[in-house]
Amino acid sequence: MTHSITMFMVLISILALANGSYLYPQFYDRSCPQAKQIVQSVVAKVVAKEAHMAASLLRLHFHDCFVKGCDASILLDSGGSIISEKGSVPNRNSARGFEVVDQIKAALEKVCPQTVSCADILALAARDSTVLAGGPNWEVPLGRRDSLGASLSGSNQNIPAPNNTFQTILTKFKLKGLDIVDFVALSGSHTIGNARCTSFRQRLYNNSGNGQPDLSLDQSYAAKLRPNCPRSGGDQNLFFLDPVSPRKFDNSYYKNLIVSKGLLSSDEILFTQNQQTMQLVKQYAANQELFFQQFAKSMIKMGNITPLTGKRGQIRKICRKVNG
CATH class of the missing domain: 1.10.420.10 (Peroxidase, domain 2)
Known part of the structure; x- marks a missing residue:
């Protein structure tokens, strides 16, 4: 199984290169070697206190990727020209875990300021939540950057709904x-x-x-x-x-x-x-x-939906707002 997933990772990397984006699991090995450990430890503490948070964090990653790609647009609050995706039909009164992401981001900013993106936090937290609930593990390709905007209409239109055909x-x-x-x-x-x-x-x-x-x-x-x-x-x-x-x-x-x-x-x-x-x-x-x-x-594939890489987007200091 591990071998087939490793081969799959290689294939995804080649495809990503062809698309002009490149995510890979070792992205932070030099710039922030503790990144994965920090995310994992915060998620583990939170899920130990409230088991349901595992599902919420997994869902945030889905609801992020299905809108403008995996770019942490779901985390933005309304302000200035931004209308938050949090108010969309799929997210209103149901999307949660935002405070957990804030907590992870604050811990990462202390150790590696403006290095780890909020989009990568969502991808790692989704994997860690799955593992903590007894599910499979996988290497998370990293290197996403954060969007400069949100799409309320995209959130309403693109996310599959429970009563859709x-x-x-x-x-x-x-x-x-x-x-x-x-x-x-x-x-x-x-x-x-x-x-x-x-x-x-x-x-x-x-x-x-x-x-x-x-x-x-x-x-x-x-x-x-x-x-x-x-x-x-x-x-x-x-x-x-x-x-x-x-x-x-x-x-x-x-x-x-x-x-x-x-x-x-x-x-x-x-x-x-x-x-x-x-x-x-x-x-x-x-x-x-x-x-x-x-x-x-499928999670690796979903996490690779049109990520922002290279110089596109930014690394937000606070996940809820774009850098001033």
């Missing part, structure tokens, strides 16, 4: 250079974390505008969800995405889909709407190691 989500992945295999593997991050009632309510009561629940959701599971997710109110009530092992990064997410217990519509459609994704779900449900290998590869 299969084709819409696949298209959103393809527009970022990710394929159907990446779609299934990266969805497996829903093995940890929570979803809000508002993200799946329509499946319980009025799935296709006909006043009927979604019959692709196990009905006894639906009955358990309804008391805390009523027809109205309780929008922010939280539910485990994987009720079997909610804090463990494993393959039970895929096993849930096979028995119609995918919480979000965007999860269950992987098993019900497409032959190829159904086969992948079955493979990952049967073979956790295979899922882990592909998840690591």
